[in-house]
Amino acid sequence: MNDDAPGGLPAAPAPPPSPLEPWPDTVRWQSISTDLIWVELLRLSVGVAVVAGVLGVGWALTGSWPFGVGFGGVLLFAVWRAVTIVRAVRAWGYAEREDDLLVRHGLLVRRLSIVPYSRMQFVDVSAGPLERAFDLATVQLHTAAAASDARVPGLRPAEASRLRDRLTALGEDRAEGL
Numbered sequence: 001m002n003d004d005a006p007g008g009l010p011a012a013p014a015p016p017p018s019p020l021e022p023w024p025d026t027v028r029w030q031s032i033s034t035d036l037i038w039v040e041l042l043r044l045s046v047g048v049a050v051v052a053g054v055l056g057v058g059w060a061l062t063g064s065w066p067f068g069v070g071f072g073g074v075l076l077f078a079v080w081r082a083v084t085i086v087r088a089v090r091a092w093g094y095a096e097r098e099d100d101l102l103v104r105h106g107l108l109v110r111r112l113s114i115v116p117y118s119r120m121q122f123v124d125v126s127a128g129p130l131e132r133a134f135d136l137a138t139v140q141l142h143t144a145a146a147a148s149d150a151r152v153p154g155l156r157p158a159e160a161s162r163l164r165d166r167l168t169a170l171g172e173d174r175a176e177g178l
Helices: 035-062 065-091 127-134 157-176
Strands: 093-097 101-106 109-114 120-126 137-143 150-155
Touching: 035 065, 035 150, 065 101, 101 150, 120 150, 120 157, 137 157, 150 157
Parallel strands: none
Antiparallel strands: 093 101, 101 109, 120 137, 137 150
C-alpha cells in the first residue's frame, strides 16, 4: 500500500495526542453499570416531585403566576438534568495500570484522577439503600492527601470487592518498597 499523499509527496505523520486530552487511549477503560442512571434519575425525581408539588399546590391555591413560572422552570430543569445524568454516567470509567489507577468522569469539565497504588491508605466499598436495590456499590480510594481521594461508583458488588481486594494488595506491595 502506498502511503504517499496525492502528487507523490510522503503523507504527513499523524499529530501527537494533545496533552490536554484527559482520556489516554493507551489504557483499557472499564465502564460502570448503566443502572447508575436509574439510581440518579430516581434521586432527581424525588427532589423534583417535592419542589414541583409545593409549587403546584401554591399555584392551585393562589392562582399566582410566579408559582406557575416556578413550576415550569422546575420541569425544564428536570428534563435538562435527566439528559445530563445519562451523559455523565456514561462518561465515568476507570483503568487499572501497573502502578496506578486512573478514574475519569465529567462532561463539560473532564477530570482524570491518577492514584498511585503506593499512596493508597485504604479502600472503602459502600452502597446506600438505592444502590443496593439496583445491585450497585461504590469503591472509594483514600490517600494521604484528602483532596486526592477518588471514587468509582456504579460497580456490581462482586466487581467492587474484586477491585477493593486488588487495590489493597497492590497498595500493600508498593508501600513495602518505601
